[in-house]
Amino acid sequence: KAGVTQTPRYLIKTRGQQVTLSCSPISGHRSVSWYQQTPGQGLQFLFEYFSETQRNKGNFPGRFSGRQFSNSRSEMNVSTLELGDSALYLCASSGGQGGRQETQYFGPGTRLLVL
């Protein structure tokens, strides 16, 4: 079974631009979560989508948004990019049925550099 895939793997943008990142979950998985990883703040949860609905949201400004399609693929969008948005963005998928033991499997990430 193929793992979680993320595109693009690397991205360079300038301040003020917007960016869209894509994530395809493991086949059959219905939950997709997004995380931001920076040297200063570590790994932080952005949001989770399940069955095309946002189920959880982290403490990020409204410039960060996401959506999920009927095939469970997800996109996240960052508008009006700031230098501090430079990070590794990780997507994780899981079955979505809930339960304490549900494990999230991560993709390779998208490295975003904002100049």
Place this chain on the structure above:
Amino acid sequence: AQKITQTQPGMFVQEKEAVTLDCTYDTSDPSYGLFWYKQPSSGEMIFLIYQGSYDQQNATEGRYSLNFQKARKSANLVISASQLGDSAMYFCAMREGPGNMLTFGGGTRLMVKP
């Protein structure tokens, strides 16, 4: 207060020796899950092991085991017989409540010496 604390920013271990990576957590939810992930320099997070708050036994997965001490709120990862390929960042994470939000610790960089 930090929900997940990993007090060892970096550690060295000799190849073939065992190593323990520390993790303490803070939660008032009686139902929670604890996870360990490995992150090589490539960036991908690799799931290693899971421990549930109600699990009576310590979790084991091959060379990985979790030393779960609920009263002390600690969930230390033990890697037996370290290999050069174990050199990576290791993250402890916790899930509380519904949904899939994971809270991560700051990580421990493990370096295995030949």
